[in-house]
Amino acid sequence: MEAGTGGPEALTALREEVREFIEQQRVNGRFRPEVDSWLAGWDEEFSRALGAKGWLGMSIPREHGGHGRSYLERYVVTEELLCAGAPVAAHWIADRQIAPALVRFGTREQREEFLPAIARGESYWAIGMSEPDAGSDLASVRTRATRVEGGWQITGTKVWTSGAHRAHAFFVLARSAPRSDGGRHDGLSQFLVRLDAPGVTVSPIHSLDGSHHFNEVSLDAVFVPDGDVLGEIGNGWHQVTSELKFERSGPERFLSVFPALQRLTEVEEVVVHAPDDGLGHHFSRLVALHHLSFDVACRLQDGAPAEVLATMVKEMGTRTEGDLADDLADWASRSPHQDTELARLLADGLTRRAGFTLRGGTNEILRGLVAKGMDKQQAGGAT
Numbered sequence: 401m402e403a404g405t406g407g408p409e410a411l412t413a414l415r416e417e418v419r420e421f422i423e424q425q426r427v428n429g430r431f432r433p434e435v436d437s438w439l440a441g442w443d444e445e446f447s448r449a450l451g452a453k454g455w456l457g458m459s460i461p462r463e464h465g466g467h468g469r470s471y472l473e474r475y476v477v478t479e480e481l482l483c484a485g486a487p488v489a490a491h492w493i494a495d496r497q498i499a500p501a502l503v504r505f506g507t508r509e510q511r512e513e514f515l516p517a518i519a520r521g522e523s524y525w526a527i528g529m530s531e532p533d534a535g536s537d538l539a540s541v542r543t544r545a546t547r548v549e550g551g552w553q554i555t556g557t558k559v560w561t562s563g564a565h566r567a568h569a570f571f572v573l574a575r576s577a578p579r580s581d582g583g584r585h586d587g588l589s590q591f592l593v594r595l596d597a598p599g600v601t602v603s604p605i606h607s608l609d610g611s612h613h614f615n616e617v618s619l620d621a622v623f624v625p626d627g628d629v630l631g632e633i634g635n636g637w638h639q640v641t642s643e644l645k646f647e648r649s650g651p652e653r654f655l656s657v658f659p660a661l662q663r664l665t666e667v668e669e670v671v672v673h674a675p676d677d678g679l680g681h682h683f684s685r686l687v688a689l690h691h692l693s694f695d696v697a698c699r700l701q702d703g704a705p706a707e708v709l710a711t712m713v714k715e716m717g718t719r720t721e722g723d724l725a726d727d728l729a730d731w732a733s734r735s736p737h738q739d740t741e742l743a744r745l746l747a748d749g750l751t752r753r754a755g756f757t758l759r760g761g762t763n764e765i766l767r768g769l770v771a772k773g774m775d776k777q778q779a780g781g782a783t
């Protein structure tokens with residue numbers, strides 16, 4: 401990891417620059433603020449514009465085609481984009497967790513092929529972990545990888561695969577060897593699977609509101625060359641779990657509904673129906689989560705342990721944004737407002753809030769992880 405370049409003043413200047421850019425884009429009609437824009441707002445041109453500004457692949461080292469900037473700088477950029485409801489879904493997964501995994505576990509060829517393209521906002525990825533019978537209990541994945549000449553043949557079904565109908569490739573977790581006596585986490589491996597490979601079928605799963613971001617992806621004897629194995633065969637569990645601190649800790653875990661809150665504060669006849677203590681309650685939770693999430697970014701920057709705090713951000717953050725969606729809709733329903741933009745954002749907030757606490761690992765599971773993690777820290781004398 402390269403030294404960070406973002407002291408407090410530099411971060412403030414960067415925040416201003418990002419805000420200015422976003423405002424310009426919004427005023428020019430380049431985007432309409434969206435709730436949950438990191439999952440719903442797919443706009444490849446916008447991603448490329450961010451790439452051209454140097455705001456993607458920020459924490460990828462320069463020698464791998466990134467910008468060698470700090471996790472704190474990346475944090476500032478992503479936070480501003482989410483607050484504005486900007487369309488960031490196309491590059492989100494690639495920038496957030498595929499890039500750090502490739503930096504850590506990828507081969508030179510994989511890094512050269514993908515990292516510069518991710519930093520330009522031109523390479524889009526999905527995550528193939530969940531299966532029809534393996535969600536919380538991920539170690540029970542049934543997708544099989546069988547050794548064949550020159551590579552692996554993969555067969556199985558992945559589900560809830562966000563963005564797979566538009567992405568170029570996805571990381572697939574598969575069982576490459578039977579469980580050993582050593583444990584159920586053995587024998588799992590990760591593969592880079594190109595979504596246009598023969599044998600891959602992507603079928604849509606439509607959400608309640610008719611939108612399409614989920615998919616079922618079936619893999620029928622898909623050939624994956626040795627060059628597309630990620631990391632080490634058999635090390636998949638360790639690799640997947642080491643990605644989770646990137647997946648769970650960011651501001652997208654509490655800001656999904658922020659554009660609706662922002663809009664509500666601009667609509668006079670609704671604000672008067674929002675109780676002061678209600679607004680204050682939500683703002684204080686959001687500010688606390690900002691500090692917690694920023695602290696994780698500091699730890700990522702320093703290479704310090706971040707798993708437990710990242711899990712806490714996800715658990716507390718997604719409850720907060722879900723509560724916020726409910727309360728905003730409640731306050732708005734008490735006023736005779738005619739603001740169609742607010743109504744749209746609130747409706748989207750309500751339909752999507754059910755997924756907040758599920759995606760990235762359910763909150764029930766995360767609470768167990770936090771409890772065990774705290775227990776381990778205490779046993780180890782860590783603070």
Ligand SMILES: Cc1cc2nc3c(=O)[nH]c(=O)nc-3n(C[C@H](O)[C@H](O)[C@H](O)COP(=O)(O)OP(=O)(O)OC[C@H]3O[C@@H](n4cnc5c(N)ncnc54)[C@H](O)[C@@H]3O)c2cc1C
Binds near residue numbers: 526529756758760764
């Ligand atoms: C919006 C959204 C986007 C997603 N995107 C992706 C994606 O891109 N790629 C991907 O791979 N997956 C994705 N997922 C899937 C997500 O990771 C899973 O839904 C999640 O891990 C839960 O798995 P499951 O749905 O199989 O539920 P289950 O594991 O069957 O759980 C059902 C319920 O039982 C509870 N439960 C299960 N086990 C326990 C236990 N031991 N103790 C207490 N409670 C328990 C759970 O908390 C949950 O409430 C997405 C999900 C959503 C909602």
